[in-house]
Amino acid sequence: MNTAIADTIIPIPFMADTRSVRLHFDFEDSTRKMTPDEFWEFCSKNRKLRAELTKDGEVIIMPPTGYESSEENVELIIQLGTWAKTDGTGKVTESSGAFILPDGSTKAPDAAWIKKERLEKFTAEERKKFLSLVPDFVIELCSPSDSLSEQQTKMKDWVENGTRLGWLIDPKHRKAYIYRADGSVEVLDDPKTISGEDILPGFELDMSQIW
Numbered sequence: 113m114n115t116a117i118a119d120t121i122i123p124i125p126f127m128a129d130t131r132s133v134r135l136h137f138d139f140e141d142s143t144r145k146m147t148p149d150e151f152w153e154f155c156s157k158n159r160k161l162r163a164e165l166t167k168d169g170e171v172i173i174m175p176p177t178g179y180e181s182s183e184e185n186v187e188l189i190i191q192l193g194t195w196a197k198t199d200g201t202g203k204v205t206e207s208s209g210a211f212i213l214p215d216g217s218t219k220a221p222d223a224a225w226i227k228k229e230r231l232e233k234f235t236a237e238e239r240k241k242f243l244s245l246v247p248d249f250v251i252e253l254c255s256p257s258d259s260l261s262e263q264q265t266k267m268k269d270w271v272e273n274g275t276r277l278g279w280l281i282d283p284k285h286r287k288a289y290i291y292r293a294d295g296s297v298e299v300l301d302d303p304k305t306i307s308g309e310d311i312l313p314g315f316e317l318d319m320s321q322i323w
Contacts, residue, residue, distance in 0.1 A: 134170050145169025148212045152241055164210065165218040167269075174257075181255035184283060187321045188223045188251055195308075195315040202227045202248070212244040213273040219266070221250035225312060246274035249311055254282040267291045277311040286323055 146154070151165040162174045177185070185207060193204045202225050210220035224247035234243060250270050254263050260282060267280045271291050278291035288306055290298040300306065302323075308315030 134166075134172055145216070146171065148216070148218055148242060148244075151218050162208075162220075164220060165216075167213075167215040167217040169216075177255045177257070181253065181283075184322050185222050185253050188253065188281075188317070191317055191321070192223055192225060192251070192315070195312065196225060199312075199314065203231060205247070210242045211247060212242050213246055213269070215269070215273055217269065217273075218242055219269070221247065221270070222253045223251040225249040246270075248276050249308070250275050250278045252278070252280050254280060254284070256284065264289065271295065277309060279306060279317075281322065283323060288319070 146165060146169045154171065155163060162176065164172045166172060189206050196202055196204045205224045207220055207222045209224065210218050212218050226245065226247050230245065252263055252267060254260055263280055267278050270278050271293060276293045280289040286302040288300040288303055290300065303319055305316040305318055
């Protein structure tokens with residue numbers, strides 16, 4: 113464990129640019145990258161920051177969202193969570209729930225759904241930290257501070273790591289990008305609803321509550 117990382121506390125400066133910031137940590141061994149355990153320690157020391165770890169070992173610090181994006185994200189969680197409770201086969205997480213992916217990155221989608229049977233292999237102690245698990249389904253909401261191209265790359269990363277269905281929702285342009293396990297991407301213009309297909313049978317997101 114690198115104590116320099118564990119003890120790192122990052123102050124939050126005033127910045128004119130509201131986009132994410134990337135931090136690179138230099139080790140004596142230039143080929144070494146921050147591990148998921150070290151990233152957990154970093155996040156534990158910097159709880160006020162919303163951060164993700166890239167597969168290249170960089171830490172991305174993301175700004176908090178404005179009211180509108182926060183309200184939209186809550187609506188996603190309400191609709192997905194309501195369906196999940198009725199369906200009973202899986203669990204829902206929100207934007208502070210991160211997952212360690214096979215490529216070494218640690219990402220936190222705005223909303224995710226995981227089959228219960230896949231969660232049963234983890235102990236109670238393991239569930240207190242980031243899980244080494246790829247959600248079956250993820251939603252990413254593109255806020256005004258997000259780069260659409262970066263969000264699209266993130267969605268491809270989810271699918272390449274094993275996510276079976278993903279939605280990238282762009283409220284500004286009223287578009288929804290549907291990412292499927294076969295690598296295909298479907299673009300919906302101003303959809304009224306979005307179907308969970310066979311991954312989330314019976315779930316339809318009412319977009320009139322999002323736009």
